[in-house]
Amino acid sequence: MTSKTRIWTPVDYEADGKQRDCLRLPHSTDLSAYGFVPIPIVCIKSGSGPTALLIAGNHGDEYEGQIALSNLAREIGTDDVRGRIIILPALNFPAVEAGRRVSPLDDGNLNRLFPGDALGSPTQMIAHYVSDVLLPMADIVIDLHAGGRSLHYLPSALVRAGGTQAETARLIELLGVFGAPVSSISDGSGGGGATTLAAVAQQLNVPALTAELGGGAGLSRDGLQLAEQGVRRVLKHYGILPDIKVDPAPGTRLMKVDGRDAFTYALTSGIFEPAAEVGEPVKAGQLAGRVHPIGWPMHQVETVHFRQSGLVACRRAPSLTAPGDCLYKVMADIGTQASLARSRHQELQAANHNR
Missing domain, CATH: 2.40.50.100 (RNA polymerase II/Efflux pump adaptor protein, barrel-sandwich hybrid domain)
Known part of the structure; x- marks a missing residue:
């Protein structure tokens, strides 16, 4: 993350108001020598306060999050916000347009390419922009997924375990606020490991919540409702949408993905x-x-x-x-929230001691 991003946008992230535009991803082709790929973005800011980065379309064939964030972007106005909301409902836009997990431009799986490369392929450049420009502005990031064409998923939320007992406790609290029926803690050893958006967010000390909302490249009504209600609950919890009407969070079953x-x-x-x-x-x-x-x-x-x-x-x-x-x-x-935080902290202390 040393090279300057080649992606640009007319959006002024520091300006108050509601801006609707796109990121410009440079892409030169036979028929468009100086062209760019547009990536839709909405930035809503009012005064000082926390920043929420909301993402869907990390994989193009996962639809609940795309609809939920698009609906939120239409609904919310500047007067509703205390702080800033940055919404990217179709982050890997070429994959979203193609209805594919990976980009048709370079076969790039965005959630396996973080932290990205400013001078790399189109998908690597998107990952770099998120890592180098957007995440450093964020106080919370929510990344909405589903199983895509290859998996059917139980609607759920997940976080990576924190590096301290207090950090893990805050992440578990975040799971409770989001309110998925099932929530899990991952050690990061499966799936994308250190190459995901959540992994980079953790390195930057940005709390990150990932949701899995359905699968089979279809649209789960339960998953869509969870995305819409869960995101709103988190934004209300952070004081970014203090007056939004939202259902209270139901209890969540705390679980873990164990290696x-x-x-x-x-x-x-x-x-x-x-x-x-x-x-x-x-x-x-x-x-x-x-x-x-x-x-x-x-x-x-x-x-x-x-x-x-x-x-x-x-x-x-x-x-x-x-x-x-x-x-x-x-x-x-797993056990109670407090016992989970303690046990995870003890595991990390033991691992550090044995290095």
């Missing part, structure tokens, strides 16, 4: 027959599913089993499966 054994993968190609559904409790060693060889009845069927007990957080959506495809992720129950 790589939380994930179940296919090791052969074939047709995936699931043996458990999203939201279902499972046991370690329990049958997770079968992968049937395509058109070869004399070949052996692969059976896969869960490596951990817990609740099914997500399940593969397409039936056709290849080696390395994630079939399931499970979450395990």
